[in-house]
Amino acid sequence: VANENAADRPLWPATAPPAPNCPALSGAHQAEVAIIGAGFTGLSTALHLAERGVAVRVLDADGPGAGASGRNGGQVIAGLRHFPADLIAQYGAPRGMRLYRLGAGAADFTFDLIARLGIDCAANRRGWIQAADTQVGMEQARSRVAAWREFGAPVRMLERDEFRALVGSDAYLGGWIDERCGDINPYAYACGLARAVIAAGGSVHGGSRALAIRRVGGMWRVETQDGSLSAERVLIATNALTDTLWPRLARAFVAVWSFQIATAPLSEAQRAQILAQRAPVSDTRRVLRYFRLDQAGRLIVGGKGTAGKPATRASFALQLAMLARLYPSLADQPIEFHWGGQVAITPGRLPQLFALADGVFASFGCNGKGVAWCTAIGPALADLLTGTAQDDLPLAPEPLRTIPFHRLRRVYVAAANTWLRLRDRFDRGVGS
C-alpha cells in the first residue's frame, strides 16, 4: 500500500468498468418524479419508473454507488433477517407474507435484472453460506433451513466436513447454504443500473447534493447548488448518509460503520483450499462477520468497524485479526485494499418506508442486507410513486418515526456492540 495512512482504498471501483457520465444538475428542470440518492434503492426505483415511461431524474451528492451500494460486501442474499412469523406479527398476515415473498425472490430478481440489462458486474451465483461458530448458531441455521424449505427454497445444512470442504476454515462448526444467492462487484452494479436508467430515458446527476425541498406552485422543488428540479413526487433514498435535507429524517436510524479489507490475489494453490466453491459467507454472530473472494481471487473480509470512520490503515485491526483467525496460512498475505461504509440500523431491524408529506417518501434501512432487497423493492416504490393503491404494497408508507434520545446514538452503538459481543462470546462458551 503506497500510503500507509490512507484509510480509504476501496476495491470495487478499482476493478469495475468506468463509471457512466452523470453531469451535475444545472439550471431549472422538471420531472414527474425526483429521486434523491443514486444507490440501489434510488436507481432500481428510477429504472422501473423510466421503463414505464415516467419522467424521472436522480440526484446524488457524489455519484452512482458512492454510498453503501458501491462500498458493501457485494453478497446478494435472499430474504430479510426475519422469519415469516415475525413479519406477520409485525405487519399482519397479508402484508407480512408479501414482505417475506419479496425478500424470498429478491436474489432471483437481482440476478435476472443483471442478466436482462447485461450489466458487467462480475455476477457469480454459486450460493451463499451462513456460517455458525456455536451450537446456538447451528440451531438458528437449522430453523432457517426448515423455514425456507417450507417455501421450496434450494437450501440445505452444511455439517462440519462439507462446510470445511467448501469454506476451507476451521473457525466454524458448520452452517447452511442458499443456492439462490451469490455475489457481484456492487460498484459496477450501481454504475450499470445508472447506465440502464439513462438508456431508458431517465437522468442521473452526480455532484448534485439536494440542499432543500420546498413546495412551490403545487410541485416539490429540489434545490442543488447549480440547479433545481421541480417534480410532482419525491423519493428520498439517502439511507445511512441521510443529512439534514428533511427535518428529523436522520433520527429514524442509527448509522454504523462496517470495514473491509481485500488481500492480494491468492495463488492457484491457495485458491484450491479457500472458498473452493466461491460462495460468499456471512456468519450468524450478532456482531456480523462476512468474507468472500472476488473474480481475481482476492479474499475480502469485513465486519464491524472499531469506532467511527476509518482514520488510518490501523483502523482495520479487527479485520486483520479475523483474516488470521479464519485462514491462519493467510495471516501475512499482503493487503491491497481497505475501506469502510455506513449501514443504517433501524428499530426492529426492518426496512422503513415513510410518507413525509403529500408526495414525498423516504425508503431505507436494509440493516446491512440491502443489495438484493433494495433492488427488489424498486418496482413497488415505482408503484407508490405512480399512485398504485397502497394496500398492494409490500410496505405501507407510515408517518416518520424517530428514535427517542437519538443524540445519544454513539453511546447506544458502543453499548449495544459490547453487549452483542458479550452475548456472542457467551454462546461460544468463552468466559473471558
Ligand SMILES: Cc1cc2nc3c(=O)[nH]c(=O)nc-3n(C[C@H](O)[C@H](O)[C@H](O)COP(=O)(O)OP(=O)(O)OC[C@H]3O[C@@H](n4cnc5c(N)ncnc54)[C@H](O)[C@@H]3O)c2cc1C
Ligand atoms: C460495509 C458494508 C457492507 C455491506 N455488505 C452487504 C452485503 O454484502 N450484502 C448486502 O445485501 N448488503 C450489504 N450492505 C448493505 C447495503 O450496501 C445497503 O443496504 C444498500 O446499499 C443501501 O442502498 P441505498 O440505495 O438505500 O443507499 P446508499 O447506497 O447508501 O445510497 C445513498 C446515496 O444518497 C446520496 N446522498 C446522501 N445525501 C444526499 C443528498 N442530500 N443529496 C443527494 N444525494 C445524497 C449518497 O451520496 C449515496 O450515494 C453493506 C453495507 C455496508 C456499509
